[in-house]
Amino acid sequence: MLQIEKLTKKYPTGDLALTAVDLEIPEGQVLALIGPSGAGKSTLIRCINRLVEPTSGTVTLKGENITTLGSGGLRAARRKMGMIFQEYALVERLTVMENVLSGRLGYVGFWRSFLRKYPQSDIDEAFRLLDRVGLLHMADKRADELSGGQRQRVGIARALIQDPDLLLVDEPTASLDPKTSRQIMRLICELCKERGLAAIINIHDVALAQMFVQRVVGLKLGKLQFDGSPDQLTPDVLTSIYGEEDWEATIEKVDEEDA
Amino acid sequence: MSTAVLTDVTLDQRLGTAWKKPNFIKNPILRWALFIGAIVYLILAFNSIDVNWSRVSEGLIRGWNFVVAFANPDFFSRGTDIREGLIESVIMTVTSTVVGIAISIPIGLGAARNIAPLPVYIVCRGIVALSRALNEIIVAILMVAIFGFGPLAGFITLSFATIGFLAKLLAEEIEDMNKVQAEAVKATGSSWMQWINYGVQPQVMPRLVGLSIYRLDINFRESAVLGLVGAGGIGATLNTAFDRYEFDTAAAILLMIIGTVMVLEYLSGVIRKKVQ
Amino acid sequence: MPVSENSTGLKVWQIRDRNQTLKRWFGYLLAVAAFMWCWKQISDVTTWYFVWDAPRIAADIGSRAMPPRWDYMGELWVPIWDTLNIATLGTLLALIMAVPVAFLAASNTTPSKTFVRPVALFIIVSTRSINSLIWALLLVSIIGPGVAAGLVAIAIRSIGFCAKLLYEAIEEIDVKQVEAITATGASRWQVMVYGIIPQILPSFAGITVFRWDINIRESTVLGLVGAGGIGLQLSSSLNVLAWPQVTLILLVILVAVVLGEWVSAKVRGAII
Numbered sequence: 101m102l103q104i105e106k107l108t109k110k111y112p113t114g115d116l117a118l119t120a121v122d123l124e125i126p127e128g129q130v131l132a133l134i135g136p137s138g139a140g141k142s143t144l145i146r147c148i149n150r151l152v153e154p155t156s157g158t159v160t161l162k163g164e165n166i167t168t169l170g171s172g173g174l175r176a177a178r179r180k181m182g183m184i185f186q187e188y189a190l191v192e193r194l195t196v197m198e199n200v201l202s203g204r205l206g207y208v209g210f211w212r213s214f215l216r217k218y219p220q221s222d223i224d225e226a227f228r229l230l231d232r233v234g235l236l237h238m239a240d241k242r243a244d245e246l247s248g249g250q251r252q253r254v255g256i257a258r259a260l261i262q263d264p265d266l267l268l269v270d271e272p273t274a275s276l277d278p279k280t281s282r283q284i285m286r287l288i289c290e291l292c293k294e295r296g297l298a299a300i301i302n303i304h305d306v307a308l309a310q311m312f313v314q315r316v317v318g319l320k321l322g323k324l325q326f327d328g329s330p331d332q333l334t335p336d337v338l339t340s341i342y343g344e345e346d347w348e349a350t351i352e353k354v355d356e357e358d359a
Numbered sequence: 360m361s362t363a364v365l366t367d368v369t370l371d372q373r374l375g376t377a378w379k380k381p382n383f384i385k386n387p388i389l390r391w392a393l394f395i396g397a398i399v400y401l402i403l404a405f406n407s408i409d410v411n412w413s414r415v416s417e418g419l420i421r422g423w424n425f426v427v428a429f430a431n432p433d434f435f436s437r438g439t440d441i442r443e444g445l446i447e448s449v450i451m452t453v454t455s456t457v458v459g460i461a462i463s464i465p466i467g468l469g470a471a472r473n474i475a476p477l478p479v480y481i482v483c484r485g486i487v488a489l490s491r492a493l494n495e496i497i498v499a500i501l502m503v504a505i506f507g508f509g510p511l512a513g514f515i516t517l518s519f520a521t522i523g524f525l526a527k528l529l530a531e532e533i534e535d536m537n538k539v540q541a542e543a544v545k546a547t548g549s550s551w552m553q554w555i556n557y558g559v560q561p562q563v564m565p566r567l568v569g570l571s572i573y574r575l576d577i578n579f580r581e582s583a584v585l586g587l588v589g590a591g592g593i594g595a596t597l598n599t600a601f602d603r604y605e606f607d608t609a610a611a612i613l614l615m616i617i618g619t620v621m622v623l624e625y626l627s628g629v630i631r632k633k634v635q
Numbered sequence: 636m637p638v639s640e641n642s643t644g645l646k647v648w649q650i651r652d653r654n655q656t657l658k659r660w661f662g663y664l665l666a667v668a669a670f671m672w673c674w675k676q677i678s679d680v681t682t683w684y685f686v687w688d689a690p691r692i693a694a695d696i697g698s699r700a701m702p703p704r705w706d707y708m709g710e711l712w713v714p715i716w717d718t719l720n721i722a723t724l725g726t727l728l729a730l731i732m733a734v735p736v737a738f739l740a741a742s743n744t745t746p747s748k749t750f751v752r753p754v755a756l757f758i759i760v761s762t763r764s765i766n767s768l769i770w771a772l773l774l775v776s777i778i779g780p781g782v783a784a785g786l787v788a789i790a791i792r793s794i795g796f797c798a799k800l801l802y803e804a805i806e807e808i809d810v811k812q813v814e815a816i817t818a819t820g821a822s823r824w825q826v827m828v829y830g831i832i833p834q835i836l837p838s839f840a841g842i843t844v845f846r847w848d849i850n851i852r853e854s855t856v857l858g859l860v861g862a863g864g865i866g867l868q869l870s871s872s873l874n875v876l877a878w879p880q881v882t883l884i885l886l887v888i889l890v891a892v893v894l895g896e897w898v899s900a901k902v903r904g905a906i907i
Contacts, residue, residue: 178820189815193833206820231370404720414779422777450673496856507685620764
């Protein structure tokens with residue numbers, strides 16, 4: 101469903117963030133993108149919805165080449181890609197409901213969004229999603245009154261109300277405690293399964309990734325280093341991605357929890 | 360209470376109901392009263408401005424002349440007046456800023472509640488409040504009445520205004536400072552002066568320098584108007600130019616003021632970067 | 636931290652070496668000399684006889700100014716109303732012009748960094764550097780004396796002030812929130828309304844009230860150059876040396892300023 105071919109990004113400073121990355125994701129697959137800081141994980145998912153303009157290569161979503169779209173076409177394509185951010189990126193001074201509804205901005209006209217006059221179907225869907233993530237009673241709270249885990253749930257609802265085909269998830273658990281991290285990861289994966297969504301989850305917690313996803317891709321210095329199932333992640337593979345370290349503890353912990 | 364109600368609402372009750380952004384002011388009576396009050400005020404206020412349109416249309420030609428004059432300023436036909444006025448403005452600015460800072464520092468120390476005893480605090484805060492409440496021009500009028508025409512009145516006015524500005528901000532800075540550092544110095548058994556010198560001064564110095572330069576900038580701008588009431592500086596020349604409709608001279612003076620302010624702003628940026 | 640040896644061979648610590656110390660003292664000397672020269676210029680054009688006489692004159696004015704002429708208050712209500720209008724409507728007018736200027740000047744929202752931004756910055760600097768009294772002087776000579784001139788003068792003077800603070804607030808917004816809105820497929824204007832405006836609204840409100848407070852102070856003196864408000868009464872009372880009236884006007888101004896500060900503090904507290 102999503103094809104990435106020879107995707108390359110070179111920043112104006114001359115740093116090569118991505119070098120000819122090829123990746124193909126079938127319908128409904130949840131994929132974890134791992135790799136050390138600076139490996140280009142964030143750049144890769146931002147190149148997919150062109151928050152960062154790729155230097156060369158193509159991104160094709162459902163047969164449509166995104167890299168050549170004009171601004172109107174790009175906006176339409178972005179509607180089909182929900183994005184969930186590290187540190188939530190909610191608009192803090194808007195209410196929870198407004199934040200969720202902002203996921204529909206690509207569908208409603210300017211004046212409707214300006215006057216907050218969304219179609220009733222959008223409003224119902226927003227309430228349904230808030231109920232699904234367990235925040236219905238918070239609908240009229242301001243986003244900055246929420247805890248970290250709650251904010252990320254609102255972020256998830258905002259991405260899902262776009263009715264996307266693909267979720268781009270950038271370090272969803274980076275600023276959450278271990279328990280909340282798992283709850284959030286579980287929620288994302290469950291929702292993907294319910295709706296048959298594909299997702300690219302950019303994550304640095306290897307153990308957490310192994311717990312929830314079907315496929316893991318390792319990125320190192322902007323190049324693809326590993327592509328396989330979670331149980332193929334051996335200490336050797338991790339060393340090839342992150343460098344020398346004692347990996348037994350990381351992997352063992354996961355095995356225990358799975359059992 | 361509304362949150363309690365919200366918690367009880369189930370999804371089924373919510374579906375199909377309209378959603379409205381919660382209002383910023385929750386009480387509807389207060390909201391409408393404020394809204395209507397604002398409209399009524401605006402209507403009354405607009406109606407109380409009487410504009411003499413024939414005078415305006417006549418004036419627009421003059422306004423256009425002024426715009427043209429800006430493109431073509433005349434620095435020379437009253438060159439001596441401009442030069443002397445500008446130098447006098449600069450002199451007033453420099454002296455009043457220096458003297459103002461020198462007086463503000465002790466007053467600022469006295470107006471900081473965490474280092475000054477209560478009686479001193481009250482007196483110093485009183486001075487600051489008085490200086491801030493009185494507009495520079497009004498002070499200048501009084502000073503001219505008392506000391507006679509000339510830059511001395513302007514100098515006193517600006518020094519007085521500097522005190523209100525600088526002492527207040529300095530006092531706030533001292534009140535916000537890091538207590539631990541100051542305590543550490545006190546713990547060495549230092550005297551009060553030593554304590555201020557080692558515990559307080561290093562913490563507030565960068566901000567004091569920044570504020571002083573900012574005040575220099577303000578004082579220059581103010582010195583340009585004090586001349587209107589006879590307190591010296593370029594203002595008198597400017598006033599004469601406007602009275603005689605000599606827009607090209609006025610434009611020249613204004614451009615020089617803008618230029619000087621820009622230079623001062625640039626310098627203050629450079630110096631502030633260096634200090635921090 | 637130079638350490639040198641003195642004649643007896645003992646090590647001496649000084650915070651600066653001799654060269655640095657000399658340079659420093661030379662700098663101080665220059666500064667003092669410059670200050671003294673400036674002071675001499677002022678002193679040369681001052682009639683010191685008047686200055687020595689100042690305490691007596693001040694006492695004389697003081698005795699003549701007291702008590703304030705309370706019954707003059709009846710003539711002050713209209714000028715007070717005008718002053719309030721100049722400040723309030725002037726602030727509103729300024730905001731209408733300052734908001735677009737601020738968006739054009741902020742480096743993250745300006746359409747063009749090479750052409751539009753410098754123009755916007757020039758508008759900000761030039762309106763800010765010129766005192767409202769000078770603007771009033773100019774406007775009185777263009778559109779004639781009266782409240783309108785004062786109102787426009789206050790508005791122009793406030794553009795630069797408000798636009799500067801506002802564009803700094805725009806440049807400090809959290810870009811991630813803007814990115815998140817962009818990622819939903821929102822248009823440029825929707826990103827503005829959902830991503831940028833909510834973030835700058837508190838500073839916008841703060842700036843408005845702050846400037847309104849300043850404008851109350853400034854509008855009290857605009858009348859001195861004929862631009863309406865209570866300054867007109869002040870100026871005419873001064874011209875006829877009616878000191879008891881001057882005292883009353885100064886008291887009124889003082890009360891207005893204190894009230895203005897109180898209101899603005901309350902409103903700011905309510906918003907933030």
